[in-house]
Amino acid sequence: MSYADELAPINIVINQSPWLDGFAGLVDLYESETGNTVTLDVNPYAGSLEKQRNAVRSEQSEYDILIVNGIFYPEMYHGGFLEPLKNVDPDFKLDPQIYTYDDTLCYDAVNKTVNCETGDLLTIPVNPNITLMFYRKDLYEQNGLKIPETWDELMANAKALHNPPEMIGMMQRSARATISITWDYWPYLISHGGSLFQDEGNGDFSVTINSPEARKALETYVAFSKEVGPENPASMEQGDLIQYLVTGRAAHAVLPAAAQSQMDDPNKSIVAGKIGYMTIPHAPGHPSAPALGHWLGGIPKNIAQDHKVAALAFLDWFQKPETQIAYAEMGGSPVSAAAYESDFADKPENRYMLTMRTASPTARRLWTIPEGSEIVAVLEVGLNRVVAGEISVVDSLNNMAAEIEKIMVDAGYKTGRLPDLAN
Incomplete structure (x- = not known):
């Protein structure tokens, strides 16, 4: 997937939160590096959830990426509202340093459970919030x-x-x-x-x-x-x-x-x-x-194919090790071991990141x-x-x-x- 290609502009619906500034800074970096356009629709917690519920049930979603809360993602998974990422690009793979957060990134539609061995990758984590x-x-x-x-x-x-x-x-x-x-x-x-x-x-x-x-x-x-x-x-x-x-x-x-x-x-x-x-x-x-109270980025099924491609391009860029380190430097909360094992994490002011190295792999989901x-x-x-x-x-x-x-x-x-x- 080439970020140099001209891609459709995308809209992301997201919650107002302490980590929003870091994510918004990363969006600015993406736009400057790629020339692609991203618009953030920022809402309170409940308002973001309501907009997402309405979007996936409409004829065509106005949002290309949904930032779904780690408590309510099962509604999106079981409802079949999110596009498996392999359907957008068969060659797409999760970066190996991204945490899977108790397998909550993947959904097995046959057995109706989250499972990254048998299920499809539906989301990329955007904030750990453990x-x-x-x-x-x-x-x-x-x-x-x-x-x-x-x-x-x-x-x-x-x-x-x-x-x-x-x-x-x-x-x-x-x-x-x-x-x-x-x-x-x-x-x-x-x-x-x-x-x-x-x-x-x-x-x-x-x-x-x-x-x-x-x-x-x-x-x-x-x-x-x-x-x-x-x-x-x-x-x-x-x-x-x-x-x-x-x-x-x-x-x-x-x-x-x-x-x-x-x-x-x-x-x-x-x-x-x-x-x-x-x-x-x-x-x-x-x-x-x-x-786990994390946040996951998913692509709704009911958008045009060119918007799905553009949305996946952003998520793919977001998950890269160098992006995750930049995310940390901007005050965001990375979701990759690459950031927590970087030199940046060893600075005294970033001491929480050392604990995150240990805590992230053991974080547990609530329900599915x-x-x-x-x-x-x-x-x-x-x-x-x-x-x-x-x-x-x-x-x-x-x-x-x-x-x-x-x-x-x-x-x-x-x-x-x-x-x-x-x-």
């Missing part, structure tokens, strides 16, 4: 603390630094939103050996959110909120976590990697240079499991079915009520399992659920 643990590395050094590997070790460190209201040991999102507490709870669930379904990859959608492992995960989550968290932990949003960190009032916080851009900004942070980054802890015997929007609504309420003290861990998990099972039954899946947990 969770990292942000922490006060200066306080670790002053108190002789070691980077924790397990949740118990993290709790010990958080207790050592917890001195409310001046210093909160641990901040995590527990408010209800489109997706908030669910995303922060997910690493606890998976890293304790829990799961939402029995074997989603092979079509067994028996609900397992009320397993003993899930119980231990939620008890651990709640313990952090109660023992080393702020007042009213059930109201904490992402913006609150960032504010606690940049104002020097939090020792730890779970945040998407993109939030690192604010930590060393002297106009926003009084702790510039003092924030470190670590991989999300785990329970003994299980790996770390950062939650279009009913996710219904499921997350159940999880947001159930998990939030536990942190707020309105319901017990056991009752919440049992109730959520029953509600999710009903969603799956109504949608026609092979399902069931575990017996209720006992108090």
